[in-house]
Amino acid sequence: MPEGRALKGGGAPPVRRENVASEPGDAGRGELQILEEHVHWENEAARLLLAKVRLPGKAGETKEQFRVTPGATHEDGVVVVPIDERDRIVLVRQFRHPVRMWMRELPRGARERGETPEDGARRELKEELGLELVESWTLGRIATDSGQQRGIPFLLVARVRRGGETDPDDSESIDASFAYSFSELARACASGEILDSFTIAAVTRLLPHFDGERFEYKPGVVR
Structure with missing residues (x-):
């Protein structure tokens, strides 16, 4: 059951409302x-x-x-948290046209129709960082702009290793990558150094899976 004390409209609704699509709605x-x-x-x-x-x-x-x-050839996207052999989290620096800014962020992108979240994560890691996905686990899904976007991307965390050169998409502009310990990334998000909402959300989902700076995935946390 969801936690939190109701301040308004408290009672249980006749049908489940939260986190369930309702189309066309009532x-x-x-x-x-x-x-x-x-x-x-x-x-x-x-x-x-x-x-x-x-x-x-x-x-x-x-x-x-x-x-x-x-669009017709795409499905809800995927965001991947790359964890290297030293339990560091790897971010890219990418120029984003809508905000006209260079942003430090986790690798992410749209999934092609029929592509699984893991396959999408594997492709994004290769394209943006030249990394190979070794093993991945789900961190659920995140709606980062529910006021305008219907898409609810999948969030994965993945053990990675070096896999050769990057293979960037023609429409992307990535000029650097950065490795953070978990505490460093949490501070960067809290201080406003990181503006990307996907990355900030990922830090919250990662909390149960880090003991200090050591990563170990704990199944059963995500509902």
Whole structure:
């Protein structure tokens, strides 16, 4: 059962609400109910959907909403936490067009249709760092922008080893990589040195799996 003390709307709902997709939704249950939705723009990687939704508790009032979903050839992405032989976490520095910034972040990317999260992680490690995935474990999924993005990427942690040269995607600009101990990365996230939300979220999910600076995956933590 979820923890936390309810401050408003406390009682248990008749059906499970949290972390479960509801499409088209039901305004009678307090949800934004999709009445109609169409593709406004798309390419292979992404689609921008515009929807007319009925608002809850507004006597049938409607409003336009948008969301971004994976494109026809892609699925929810994957974020991978590379752990090297010294239990350090490896980040890349990449230029991100939407924010127009160089960002230190974990390797990540979209998955191709039919690609498993582990296969996606293996490909991203090769492309961005030239690393080989030895073994991987799940850290669940993360919704880093639930206000606009439909995608909920998979988060994996992986033991890695050197695997040759990088094989970067043509659309990516990566100029460096950095190795952090767990405590160093946690401090960098807490201080604001790291802005990437995927990396900040990963530190939280990694907490049960580090004893000081030593990594050991503990199964059964992620629900």
